Amino acid sequence: MPLRALRLSKSLGLLLGVLMTVSLSAGCDPDRSVNPFYRPQDVIFDASLLGSWRGTDSSENGRIIVKARTIDSYTLELTQADKNEKKETCWTFEAHLFKYQQELYMDLLPTAFRVRGRKEKFQAEANDLEFLVPVHTAMRIDHDDVNLSFSWNGGGEMSSFFKNEDEASREKRLAREKRQRDILAMSTEQLQLEVLGAPPDGDTVVEMGMHFTRNK
Numbered sequence: 001m002p003l004r005a006l007r008l009s010k011s012l013g014l015l016l017g018v019l020m021t022v023s024l025s026a027g028c029d030p031d032r033s034v035n036p037f038y039r040p041q042d043v044i045f046d047a048s049l050l051g052s053w054r055g056t057d058s059s060e061n062g063r064i065i066v067k068a069r070t071i072d073s074y075t076l077e078l079t080q081a082d083k084n085e086k087k088e089t090c091w092t093f094e095a096h097l098f099k100y101q102q103e104l105y106m107d108l109l110p111t112a113f114r115v116r117g118r119k120e121k122f123q124a125e126a127n128d129l130e131f132l133v134p135v136h137t138a139m140r141i142d143h144d145d146v147n148l149s150f151s152w153n154g155g156g157e158m159s160s161f162f163k164n165e166d167e168a169s170r171e172k173r174l175a176r177e178k179r180q181r182d183i184l185a186m187s188t189e190q191l192q193l194e195v196l197g198a199p200p201d202g203d204t205v206v207e208m209g210m211h212f213t214r215n216k
Helices: 003-019 167-181 189-194
Strands: 053-057 062-071 073-082 086-102 103-115 120-126 137-144 145-156 206-214
Touching: 062 086, 062 206, 073 103, 137 189
Parallel strands: none
Antiparallel strands: 053 062, 053 206, 062 073, 073 086, 086 103, 103 120, 103 137, 137 145, 145 206
């Protein structure tokens, strides 16, 4: 692997560690889709989200800046600073806030990625398809004027951690993990029903999340 690609891989892995919190069960990252998770009629705009937020876990050194992009969308920048490597990585997203089944969600579409550091600098835009693939993810959102949280569910059959899986459970788990590795191509309506809806029968909801507080 070329040196620049290796450095990019390490930088990307570092940031994805913030985006996709490590969990006990495999395949718990948010689902990715070529189509948005929102319908235009469900989109809302909440000005109280605007501003600068810092991660509540000081070890992650994470922060989010939310700006108005249009009358019904946001620009969201998620940044992490690595003090040991003296490096900063940042994702920029086009974001839409929407409501589904009385829950608030945010659809995130990456538009840029950059690394700034003592040893390396790199920036990619959404049309750099060899590196940055513009696909949608969706997370539940909960906020007030002080706190902001993003969360998503992973279906986990927790009993499999304590006993051997039978063949049906194993096949079900592998199918779910494959779906969460793949980029989905289903319609928005299907995405809402199958991804944002209730987990399949027999699955236990494993919730992951990121938490921020407003900068003063």
